[in-house]
Amino acid sequence: MTDNGERDVPGKGLLDGLAVTFKTMTRRSTTQQYPDVEPDLPPRSRGVIALSEENCTVCMLCARECPDWCIYIDSHKEEVVVPGAARPRQRNVLDKFDIDFALCMYCGICIEVCPFDALHWTPEFEYAETDVLSLLHDKDRLGEWMRTVPPPPAHDVLGEPSKEEATAARKAAGPGAATAAKTARPAAVRAAPPPTAAQPVPPRPSPPADPEDTAGSSPGEPAR
Numbered sequence: 659m660t661d662n663g664e665r666d667v668p669g670k671g672l673l674d675g676l677a678v679t680f681k682t683m684t685r686r687s688t689t690q691q692y693p694d695v696e697p698d699l700p701p702r703s704r705g706v707i708a709l710s711e712e713n714c715t716v717c718m719l720c721a722r723e724c725p726d727w728c729i730y731i732d733s734h735k736e737e738v739v740v741p742g743a744a745r746p747r748q749r750n751v752l753d754k755f756d757i758d759f760a761l762c763m764y765c766g767i768c769i770e771v772c773p774f775d776a777l778h779w780t781p782e783f784e785y786a787e788t789d790v791l792s793l794l795h796d797k798d799r800l801g802e803w804m805r806t807v808p809p810p811p812a813h814d815v816l817g818e819p820s821k822e823e824a825t826a827a828r829k830a831a832g833p834g835a836a837t838a839a840k841t842a843r844p845a846a847v848r849a850a851p852p853p854t855a856a857q858p859v860p861p862r863p864s865p866p867a868d869p870e871d872t873a874g875s876s877p878g879e880p881a882r
């Protein structure tokens with residue numbers, strides 16, 4: 659008896675299995691002949707993490723947020739003399755930026771938290787090693803992968819303007835136009851049709867009473 663209470667037919671399971679086998683045999687094979695044929699990966703695939711060294715300010719956010727503690731950063735400070743400044747400024751210089759891909763779980767948190775767009779996903783995946791210790795990659799190796807980072811997705815024309823766009827619009831509009839620039843919207847949004855008659859129109863506030871009409875009347879007494 660089956661779970662449904664039906665009687666078993668001898669050999670039915672075998673025939674069902676053979677039916678699946680024959681159906682699969684007649685299907686076109688989809689095997690990709692890697693490495694002779696490169697796989698066609700989506701552009702936003704999480705292959706490996708690339709580092710743009712010049713963007714990194716050694717803020718350490720990525721290393722602190724990494725759940726696997728597999729980012730190792732080292733740096734030193736340098737004095738920079740700025741013409742006209744009262745005293746020299748200091749800046750961080752990156753000495754070491756390693757990611758241990760033997761520990762990394764490809765969660766992407768480091769890329770999300772980086773405030774300076776120094777870390778990026780790339781679809782590059784051919785970095786297998788025969789020794790697990792060789793999966794610790796330094797900043798030079800991470801920097802080489804920057805050339806395989808795909809371009810950023812197209813800007814959403816219906817989205818909010820970025821802070822930089824709003825600032826540029828405010829400067830272009832001149833003084834006194836700060837509010838208009840802050841609320842600037844893309845052309846597609848500005849071209850939206852006006853409210854139709856079906857939409858409720860808010861009531862207009864009633865004008866203030868004429869002071870001469872109410873002069874001399876006490877509170878609660880109707881105006882003459």
Ligand code: SF4
Nearest residue numbers: 724762763765766768
């Ligand atoms: S992807 Fe996740 S686990 Fe890998 S280095 Fe970044 S934060 Fe760490």
Ligand code: SF4
Nearest residue numbers: 714715717718720772
């Ligand atoms: S979060 Fe970005 S800028 Fe900060 S240390 Fe990491 S990679 Fe560099």
